[in-house]
Amino acid sequence: MIRSDIRALSAYHVQDSQGLIKLDAMENPYPLPDALRRSWAERIAETNINRYPDADMARLRQTIAEHEGVDPDQVLIGNGSDEIIQMLLMAVDAGTCVTPTPTFVMYDLISHWLKRPVASVPLNADFSLDADLFLNICNREKAAIAFLACPNNPTGNLWPEASIKKIADQFGGLLVLDEAYGPFADRSYVSMMRPNVMVLRTFSKFGWAGLRLGYLLGEADAITHLNKVRLPYNINSLTQTSAALLFEHFNVFEKQAADIRAERGRVTAALTGLEGVEVFPSQTNFILIRVAGAQKVFDQLLDAGILIKNMHGAGGLLSNCLRITIGSPAENDAVLSTFREIMS
Numbered sequence: 001m002i003r004s005d006i007r008a009l010s011a012y013h014v015q016d017s018q019g020l021i022k023l024d025a026m027e028n029p030y031p032l033p034d035a036l037r038r039s040w041a042e043r044i045a046e047t048n049i050n051r052y053p054d055a056d057m058a059r060l061r062q063t064i065a066e067h068e069g070v071d072p073d074q075v076l077i078g079n080g081s082d083e084i085i086q087m088l089l090m091a092v093d094a095g096t097c098v099t100p101t102p103t104f105v106m107y108d109l110i111s112h113w114l115k116r117p118v119a120s121v122p123l124n125a126d127f128s129l130d131a132d133l134f135l136n137i138c139n140r141e142k143a144a145i146a147f148l149a150c151p152n153n154p155t156g157n158l159w160p161e162a163s164i165k166k167i168a169d170q171f172g173g174l175l176v177l178d179e180a181y182g183p184f185a186d187r188s189y190v191s192m193m194r195p196n197v198m199v200l201r202t203f204s205k206f207g208w209a210g211l212r213l214g215y216l217l218g219e220a221d222a223i224t225h226l227n228k229v230r231l232p233y234n235i236n237s238l239t240q241t242s243a244a245l246l247f248e249h250f251n252v253f254e255k256q257a258a259d260i261r262a263e264r265g266r267v268t269a270a271l272t273g274l275e276g277v278e279v280f281p282s283q284t285n286f287i288l289i290r291v292a293g294a295q296k297v298f299d300q301l302l303d304a305g306i307l308i309k310n311m312h313g314a315g316g317l318l319s320n321c322l323r324i325t326i327g328s329p330a331e332n333d334a335v336l337s338t339f340r341e342i343m344s
């Protein structure tokens, strides 16, 4: 009944985090402030869940468009950016999907679900991107679509503008610049948008992971066609209501993102000072490190009640790598003191 290649896949595993300091999924550690939580509860209580949601999401598209300085018809909204990755892979021309490796796993995984061939371009040992190699592989594969996460997950770095521009200028297929970690990066590549370059964003890392809300910015004509493979009512009423309110308090989340960036600096400096820990520079809300015996270090952190992400199993450049989401100052202190004990 079920395709053999689907049977052969391992399910996307989400580790149980109950009772743990949860630093494995790049979430914002701050809950909603009390006053905002009360206004939110009132708005939610007024939402009519007996009716289907607004299918066109005109208001939400307008709000996002104003925020981004584009027209509302250049905005496609998804149930998380994951859903938009799926829509793109369903709708673009047949042909290979090219991604760097390592990168965000969903590009490859969804391609497999949809029987789209994939080709990987290895990053250099320092996680830099060889733009010429990337273009060569795109040409060799006659690629239809390519994804570049800017900044990249799980490596945390942001490839230089010149490399991205070179690829944008020379690639003949659709290039998707995934700015999921945009709120924590020094720069955005949104100005590179053109008919074959689209920009993907999400509110998940910004503090709204539970809402599942992402969006794609692109040329109006392509967005119109992509909307045809969007499931009707993909964004539920509670998410639409919540987003309308949260946009009125955007500065709360911008301040949190600034605090997270500052904490990232503090945690980076402290980990860099520990012997045996290699820390990679990050433009995101997480830090990738390499440490001998990563599995043991991961287990020791878990014993101390701290859940991070063990990347060692992916092998290759990620051997002995651990990914640590930046948490609240107290959570970060717990990480640092546990690390000091482990490494001493």
Ligand SMILES: Cc1ncc(COP(=O)(O)O)c(C=O)c1O
Residues within 6 Å of the ligand: 026, 079, 080, 081, 082, 083, 104, 149, 152, 153, 178, 180, 181, 201, 202, 203, 204, 213, 214
């Ligand atoms: C690069 C990148 N893109 C997209 C996503 C998916 O985000 P969303 O929660 O919007 O589906 C992630 C999640 O970790 C990510 O790292």
